[in-house]
Each structure stands twice: as structure tokens, then as C-alpha cells.
Amino acid sequence: MADRETGVVILGSTGSIGRQAAEVIARMPGRLRAVALAAGRDGARLLEQVRRLRPEAVALEDPEAGRAWRPALEREGVKVLVGPGAAEELAAWPGATRVLSAITGAAGLRPTLAALRAGRDVALANKESLVAAGALVTRQAAAAGVRIIPVDSEHSALFQCLQGRSPDEVERLVLTASGGPFRGWPAEALHRVTPEQAVRHPNWSMGAKISVDSATLMNKGLEVIEARWLFGLPASRIGVVVHPQSVVHGLVELADGATVAVLAPPDMRQPIQYALCYPERGPRLVERLDLAAVGKLTFEEPDTRTFPCLDLAYRALEAGGTAPAVLNAANEEAVAAFLAGRLSFPGIAETVAAVLAAHRPRPVTGLDDVLEADAWARDQARARVAAGAPGPGLR
Ligand SMILES: NC(=O)C1=CN([C@@H]2O[C@H](COP(=O)(O)OP(=O)(O)OC[C@H]3O[C@@H](n4cnc5c(N)ncnc54)[C@H](OP(=O)(O)O)[C@@H]3O)[C@@H](O)[C@H]2O)C=CC1
């Protein structure tokens, strides 16, 4: 174990990953310390976290929530940043050497870049920043001489499998996918699914957006792109297999025909802890994996006819340049519309496919290229949603 405490900034502390990270940190006093917490608008949960973790600073990105909660937060003796850009500013908070990037969506991109620019190692849950701007994010990490340590369960597994291996030992990476709540359903039945059904993931309790992504298989598509940037392999050497039990998280096929994998209970506290403590391992915080109790581990091909988003992501990765940013932004808009009852479940893939088809990818030379493509895709997606048939919405 390291003899020095690691100061951690949690971006997205009030979300699913952020709350689990707060628990991991609270259970490792003397080894991990939360020095700053950034949230979107959940001031009540942020205040509760301040009382428990005693950070030096907090941020609330939403100006209204910031106005409402600033007095109570300041009474706790903590520095409070409020409004657009607050999370980005907090990402470079002094006292920290590691930043957990766990804001959802492309909103996490600027704070992630800011953390890297400030020379912090980044424990990355916010896969959308790598999808939208993988070249920029990895270039920024290299320029600053810092590490990106994956938090996403599959990538954490692959990262763990790859420790100590040289690139020429590795033939192919395989990400597992649960298949989501609608695995095995006929395409016709998907027109009637509700957001409540879509966010009910069979194995993980996660935020609404990633849960819907799991249900459409877009999550796996985003993860293929994420793996491309984290591990530097082309799409042709990154595969996906459906594994409904979510016990095997990632597999590395080696050049001599052996395959190594990480198995663990579906519990994000393990990859979060690993990313915060890396290169050391912390003590066990999760249950032992009891394979006899699990019984069967099964594997099957993804059904990309019924769930076309995985193929759309491969297509965007192949097209390159601004195409993945467009895929991601159109998906974010479509998922938000589905959750709000303005789009059917199959409408998510239809919207993303249409926006991607209308896009002429351009090279990414800087952040402006990504932001411009992102804004264009959101406009396109909103216009298509407005012209289309609504869905049942999240009650
Ligand atoms: N949940 C999981 O198990 C996994 C998640 N991930 C990835 O981790 C990321 C977070 O997911 P998850 O925790 O499920 O999401 P949640 O929706 O549960 O949490 C999102 C967090 O981001 C904050 N946030 C949202 N928008 C902004 C903004 N504009 N500025 C600042 N903060 C903002 C929210 O604040 P508030 O609530 O206060 O508004 C909240 O703290 C995603 O990229 C996801 O793909 C990856 C693997 C597993």
C-alpha cells in the first residue's frame, strides 16, 4: 500500500458512480481523501456528502441550485463554486492528484480535459468524453504526462488483464454486454416499452442515461470507441459478446491462443477502488465471487438487427473525425427525448442513424471541431424528434 494519502476530486459526486466513489473513499481513510466534489443540481445530496467527507471545495453547475444551496454549503466551511464552468474549475483543485471523471454525457468533456491539463491522473467513468474527443483527450494526457485509468467495468477488466503485457502479446479485446432488459425481445415489442422498463437494468443500478444506453446496446457501442482510445487497437480487434450474468467483464485474447479475463461480482465499487488506488490494490470492499452460486455463465452473439446502435457505433468509429462526436450527441438528445416521452424506444436508434447518415465527418484538430459537431448533431436530432412520433415518457 502507498504510505501517502491520495487527494481525490469527484466530478459528478451526486450520481451513481459518484456516490459509490464517496463510499469507497469513506471506507479507506488514510489512503484516500475527497478534497473536492462537483455536482450538477442535487444540492441536498451534495450537502450531505460535505458533512460526511469534509472536502475543501464543492461546485454546483446549475446556477439556480447554486443560488439555493450556497448558504447552507458555506455554513459547513467549504469553498463553493457555482454556475457554468464550476466543475471545470474544480477539476484543477490544488490538493488533489487524482480526479474521478463521473459526470454523465459530453458535459464531462471540458472538466476531464481541465483535470488532465492540470496534471492530474484521471479515473475515467465518463466514457462520452473519449467517444466525442478521444484524440484530444489522449493527446492531452500524453502532453501532461498523466494517466487515464478506466473505471468502466469492462475497460477496468481489460486494463487489469493488460498489466505487464507487451502490445505484441495481444491479439484482440472482447467486451462483454449484458444484453440489457430487452434481450431476446422481438423488434415489434420494443415500440411499446416505457422508460421505467428501459432503466431497469438486469444487473447494475446506474443513472438513467447509461441504463437506456444499455437497453439499446449503444452503451456497448460507446464502449468499443472508448476501448479504441484507451488501448490503441483498431475496431477490427475489439469485439463484443453478450453475457447476461455480467460476471466476466472483459477478455483479452493473447497471440498464443490463451484468453485472460477478469471475473467479479457486478459491483462498481471494485473498478472504482482500483482506479483510485492504482497501481496498488485496496482491501476487499465487495462480496466474494461465488461461482457455484452463480451456476452458469453463458455467452451469445449480440442481436444487432433488433438493436442497431452497436453497429452504428462501429460505423462512426470507422468514419472517424467528428463522426463519433455526432453519434454521441445525437444519442444524448434521443435518450433525453425518450425519457421525456417525446420519442419511442426504437426512435432512439432511428434518430441516431439519420443524424449520422446526414453528417459529413471532418477531421478533429481541436476542441472547437468537436463542439461544433456536437451542437450540429443536437440540432439535427431535436428537429427529427420534433417531427416524429412521441413515446410514453418516464412517469
Ligand atoms: N453508473 C454506472 O454504474 C456506470 C457509469 N458509467 C459512466 O459514468 C458516468 C456517470 O454515470 P452515472 O453515475 O450512472 O450517472 P448519474 O446520472 O447517476 O450521475 C451523473 C452525475 O453527473 C452530474 N452532472 C450531470 N450533468 C452535469 C453538468 N452539466 N455539470 C456537472 N455535473 C453534472 C450529476 O449531478 P446532479 O445529479 O447533482 O444533477 C451527477 O452527479 C457516465 O458517463 C456513465 O456512462 C460507466 C460505467 C458504469
Ligand SMILES: CC(=O)[C@@H](O)[C@H](O)COP(=O)(O)O
Ligand atoms: C457497469 C458498467 O460498466 C456498465 O457500462 C455496464 O456495462 C452496463 O451494462 P451493459 O453490458 O448492459 O451495457
Ligand SMILES: [Mn+2]
Ligand atoms: Mn461498462
